[in-house]
Amino acid sequence: MDQTAALNLADSYLKTRSLDWDAPPVRLIRESSFIDGKFLIVQFNSIAFLDRGEIGEMLGGNMPIRVDLNSGNCELIKMVDLIDYMDRGLIS
Template sequence: MEDSAFPENGFLLVPWNSVALVDHGDQDAELAGNPPIRVDLRTGKCEYIDLLEAFDYMSRGFMS
């Protein structure tokens, strides 16, 4: 799962949204409707990305 996260402009985009998905790779545990999480690498602040950002990352091949 670590290979799915990627850094960009001082942030880490983490395309998982449940502990079971992160810890065990259980794709069935993915939470529908929750976007990936962006982590500020300086402050550690976490936030969900918005829909337009998700489409941007998908168009650049970072997310499926």
């Protein structure tokens, strides 16, 4: 699947998962997404932070979404994966 289709899956996944969270409304950060092997990795944060820079609404501890480009399966990455991406300079 292409990156646009994977981003759409991640968006749908985020909308569904975030319904159970005690957090402000959230949105994908599409422009920082990247492909790593067979996965699309995409971060997200609160709309208030992304649109208006409201630091108090910035999420903490939110793990990026990983979309398997072959199966379309979506999941939140694990801490070990986050550290790997940070060590490789893919996520700051």
